[in-house]
Amino acid sequence: MTNDKIALQLQPKEYKSAVKPVWCPGCGDFGVLGALTKALAGLKIQPEDAAVISGIGCSSRMPTYLSTYGFHGVHGRALAVATGLKVARPDLTVIATGGDGDGFSIGGNHFLHTCRRNPDLTYIVMDNQVYGMTKGQASPTTEPNWERAKLTPSGTGINPFQPLAIALASGANFIARCSSSDSNGTARVLMEAIRHPGFSMVQVLSPCVTFRPEQREWKRSLIPAPEDMQRTPDPAEAARLLMTDEGVYTGILYVGDRPVYQPKLKSEIDNIATLDEEFRL
Amino acid sequence: MRFQSLSIALTGSGGSGVMTTGSLLLEAAGRAGWYGFMARSAGPQIRGGEAAAVLRIASEPIESHDDSFDLVLAIDPGSLARFLAEIPLRSDSLIISDAEGGRRGDSLPDTPARVIDLPMKGLAKTVQAGRPNMIALGALTKVIGLPLAPMLEILEKILKSKGADALESSWNCVQEGYEAGAELPVLDGPLVNTDISADRWSLTGNEAAGLGAVRGGIRFVAGYPITPATELLEWLAGTLPKVGGVLVQAEDELASVNQIIGASFGGTPALTATSGPGLALMTESIGLSVCSEVPVVIIDVMRCGPSTGIATKSEQSDLDIALHGLHGDAPHLVLAPTSVTDCLFTTQWSVHLAESLQTAAIVLSDQSLGQSKAIVERPADVSFMARRVVPETFAGEYQRYAISESGVSPMSIPGQAGGQYTADGLEHNQAGTPSSLPEDHYSQLEKRQRKIHAFEFGQHWADLEGSGETAVITWGATTGPVREALSRLRERGENVRLIAVRLLSPERPADMAAALAGVKRLLVVEQSHSRQFHRYLRSAYDLHPAVKVFNRPGPLPFRPNEIIEQLHNWGQAD
Ligand SMILES: Cc1ncc(C[n+]2csc(CCOP(=O)(O)OP(=O)(O)O)c2C)c(N)n1
Numbered sequence: 001m002t003n004d005k006i007a008l009q010l011q012p013k014e015y016k017s018a019v020k021p022v023w024c025p026g027c028g029d030f031g032v033l034g035a036l037t038k039a040l041a042g043l044k045i046q047p048e049d050a051a052v053i054s055g056i057g058c059s060s061r062m063p064t065y066l067s068t069y070g071f072h073g074v075h076g077r078a079l080a081v082a083t084g085l086k087v088a089r090p091d092l093t094v095i096a097t098g099g100d101g102d103g104f105s106i107g108g109n110h111f112l113h114t115c116r117r118n119p120d121l122t123y124i125v126m127d128n129q130v131y132g133m134t135k136g137q138a139s140p141t142t143e144p145n146w147e148r149a150k151l152t153p154s155g156t157g158i159n160p161f162q163p164l165a166i167a168l169a170s171g172a173n174f175i176a177r178c179s180s181s182d183s184n185g186t187a188r189v190l191m192e193a194i195r196h197p198g199f200s201m202v203q204v205l206s207p208c209v210t211f212r213p214e215q216r217e218w219k220r221s222l223i224p225a226p227e228d229m230q231r232t233p234d235p236a237e238a239a240r241l242l243m244t245d246e247g248v249y250t251g252i253l254y255v256g257d258r259p260v261y262q263p264k265l266k267s268e269i270d271n272i273a274t275l276d277e278e279f280r281l
Numbered sequence: 282m283r284f285q286s287l288s289i290a291l292t293g294s295g296g297s298g299v300m301t302t303g304s305l306l307l308e309a310a311g312r313a314g315w316y317g318f319m320a321r322s323a324g325p326q327i328r329g330g331e332a333a334a335v336l337r338i339a340s341e342p343i344e345s346h347d348d349s350f351d352l353v354l355a356i357d358p359g360s361l362a363r364f365l366a367e368i369p370l371r372s373d374s375l376i377i378s379d380a381e382g383g384r385r386g387d388s389l390p391d392t393p394a395r396v397i398d399l400p401m402k403g404l405a406k407t408v409q410a411g412r413p414n415m416i417a418l419g420a421l422t423k424v425i426g427l428p429l430a431p432m433l434e435i436l437e438k439i440l441k442s443k444g445a446d447a448l449e450s451s452w453n454c455v456q457e458g459y460e461a462g463a464e465l466p467v468l469d470g471p472l473v474n475t476d477i478s479a480d481r482w483s484l485t486g487n488e489a490a491g492l493g494a495v496r497g498g499i500r501f502v503a504g505y506p507i508t509p510a511t512e513l514l515e516w517l518a519g520t521l522p523k524v525g526g527v528l529v530q531a532e533d534e535l536a537s538v539n540q541i542i543g544a545s546f547g548g549t550p551a552l553t554a555t556s557g558p559g560l561a562l563m564t565e566s567i568g569l570s571v572c573s574e575v576p577v578v579i580i581d582v583m584r585c586g587p588s589t590g591i592a593t594k595s596e597q598s599d600l601d602i603a604l605h606g607l608h609g610d611a612p613h614l615v616l617a618p619t620s621v622t623d624c625l626f627t628t629q630w631s632v633h634l635a636e637s638l639q640t641a642a643i644v645l646s647d648q649s650l651g652q653s654k655a656i657v658e659r660p661a662d663v664s665f666m667a668r669r670v671v672p673e674t675f676a677g678e679y680q681r682y683a684i685s686e687s688g689v690s691p692m693s694i695p696g697q698a699g700g701q702y703t704a705d706g707l708e709h710n711q712a713g714t715p716s717s718l719p720e721d722h723y724s725q726l727e728k729r730q731r732k733i734h735a736f737e738f739g740q741h742w743a744d745l746e747g748s749g750e751t752a753v754i755t756w757g758a759t760t761g762p763v764r765e766a767l768s769r770l771r772e773r774g775e776n777v778r779l780i781a782v783r784l785l786s787p788e789r790p791a792d793m794a795a796a797l798a799g800v801k802r803l804l805v806v807e808q809s810h811s812r813q814f815h816r817y818l819r820s821a822y823d824l825h826p827a828v829k830v831f832n833r834p835g836p837l838p839f840r841p842n843e844i845i846e847q848l849h850n851w852g853q854a855d
Pocket residue numbers: 056057058059060075098099100101102103126128130131132133134139208
């Protein structure tokens with residue numbers, strides 16, 4: 001449907017819907033909403049040609065606040081919905097959004113296999129290291145000694161999940177980390193992520209000011225990866241950036257050239273009655 | 282012409298090729314002017330376990346096993362014991378076996394049948410690359426009175442891909458077996474019909490369902506392997522690319538059902554196939570399809586449950602979960618094919634209904650339909666196609682979930698400018714914005730229910746046949762034996778009605794009342810231990826006749842005479 005259309009240059013705000021977000025004031029997800037609208041405007045993607053797909057969580061509310069097509073499904077299944085849509089409709093720009101619980105806990109299996117399958121999707125995970133929507137339980141990315149969750153009052157005692165290292169190992173084709181407080185920087189990364197073929201995994205550290213107010217200070221612990229190390233096509237170099245103890249790097253940490261999953265949708269027969277032959281005795 | 286049929290079972294173990302042999306025999310009989318079907322029965326082993334091909338060849342299209350078997354061919358004597366419960370024998374039944382065919386010391390189980398030895402293994406050794414199952418095929422061809430010519434045609438067709446040598450050795454074996462068969466008693470077979478003019482097809486229920494899906498317009502399928510639905514997915518994997526569609530092997534059933542929801546949201550009619558365990562995993566997301574009004578079709582090829590149950594054997598025990606497994610008030614469609622061929626019609630109709638009504642349709646097939654191969658007349662073309670109501674223009678604010686009279690609201694497709702909305706599994710208002718207001722919840726619940734309940738489903742909701750004050754009500758695969766029982770009774774001048782329910786949800790109270798008008802006695806026949814169908818009928822319908830239930834769990838199929846007995850001994854407790 002994109003073919004003969006002139007792409008209109010819209011303003012970022014034209015990618016927002018009229019629905020007012022339910023998010024708490026100061027929630028990092030506002031920054032991601034802003035960054036995503038800037039990226040869509042920057043790429044001149046028409047709202048009707050994009051679909052934003054999510055599961056359940058505060059961050060998963062994203063599609064409702066956009067003027068694109070959207071799908072707000074069940075908890076943990078955004079990537080499966082997005083994969084089905086992209087495979088059936090390769091002409092669309094398909095973006096999945098959600099939280100760390102949605103993507104790495106209940107949806108963990110889809111995360112692994114979507115990385116591995118490598119369809120041309122962009123996945124934005126607003127990581128706040130907590131379950132915001134259900135009011136403050138530990139998530140897979142929560143530190144083991146965080147003791148403020150009533151469900152795990154002595155901390156989880158479990159090592160956090162490393163989404164980007166796992167994405168790299170599982171076959172994702174583009175890996176980046178950003179901070180929701182840097183809306184323009186995030187928008188630039190998202191533009192590259194959307195443009196890059198295959199599965200682009202973008203972790204946006206997005207504070208939950210309500211259940212993890214200390215995350216307001218988060219940005220201080222983030223270090224932009226050195227420019228010459230960003231966009232490495234070498235998985236081993238990328239792994240060093242992702243797994244180092246030197247600090248938490250932001251930027252585009254891996255850009256691969258892995259084969260993209262997109263079956264051809266071209267009919268080989270003109271008449272469906274041809275199928276009858278197989279059954280005829 | 283009088284109806285005649287022959288029931289034949291082939292048993293073997295350790296990759297002895299009984300399924301291939303059975304299939305070749307069935308198709309050759311089809312070429313020679315016969316109808317019939319073949320069910321598969323297998324033990325739990327992945328490869329090399331005992332297996333039985335259970336055939337019935339008849340002068341007319343049939344859908345049921347007979348009461349007992351005329352002929353058993355056990356490639357090795359030890360293989361028959363496992364299947365005895367499934368292969369009732371009479372004193373005039375004939376068992377052909379090979380004393381040397383199995384391991385030393387293996388023997389046939391005790392049965393009332395006559396036994397004849399045929400050294401299949403020995404004869405196979407006289408042929409270059411010969412195999413005992415092909416000797417068996419030749420002997421059976423002779424014993425049932427089938428000419429050799431159609432057998433050669435079928436061998437050529439089936440073995441084409443295996444090369445000239447394979448064909449030659451098989452054909453030599455068949456001829457060798459045919460000669461040896463001349464020494465064996467010839468059965469008074471039904472095989473006198475030679476009308477080969479009909480356009481005969483050979484297909485399994487799983488293939489029929491696949492073809493119905495494709496004919497109905499399905500172009501995206503996602504699935505995760507599970508017995509006995511795998512062949513349905515495999516057939517679609519081979520076929521969809523030919524028609525511009527695609528099958529994705531998903532990482533699990535949660536993914537399959539959500540992938541098809543995604544594809545369907547994008548405007549492509551989409552389907553998945555699974556069995557009970559997979560359906561259980563999918564239920565949350567089937568509710569999502571209902572709430573977000575994104576149409577999908579889920580075929581459940583049922584097997585014995587609960588849990589992993591008996592993966593290779595049939596049962597009608599997923600009715601409860603299909604009807605009631607979704608949380609919340611989630612009106613959706615549940616349909617069931619009544620025969621192997623009907624898998625085509627019912628699936629195609631389900632695609633049409635799901636797409637027209639923008640909801641989920643669960644199709645309950647089962648192992649005995651899905652994995653059985655039938656020789657039938659070419660299934661008729663039907664006009665049921667996926668036709669979704671899509672808005673053409675967008676004047677003003679588009680309301681995806683607008684309250685309409687029919688309950689169906691035009692559904693925009695991504696790419697349509699002005700049609701943007703967010704499909705939502707959260708309760709929403711007419712625009713699709715999440716809402717917790719009671720009036721939005723009521724009106725959307727009401728709309729989703731109305732579109733299904735108010736729809737005019739027409740005559741296909743059930744197969745209604747016959748007349749009289751006694752009726753048998755059933756569904757799914759048990760329709761086959763019931764239908765045959767009633768036709769036997771009809772020949773004897775006894776009229777009994779058949780009500781085979783195809784549309785299980787939504788219920789059709791007016792149609793059912795009409796079907797039951799004048800009925801005084803109603804026999805419910807179903808293959809479930811806890812009488813799921815009976816409970817369903819009680820809760821969905823006003824059953825005024827005297828009701829008797831004839832139920833049992835899988836895997837043993839129902840036989841026509843058992844149903845006749847139930848009707849004749851009405852007063853006796855079952
Ligand atoms: C099947 C299921 N289980 C549990 C829930 C409850 N639930 C809703 S959101 C959520 C966690 C959300 O956390 P996250 O994905 O990190 O998103 P956030 O709210 O922090 O943005 C849970 C457990 C649900 N909706 N569905």
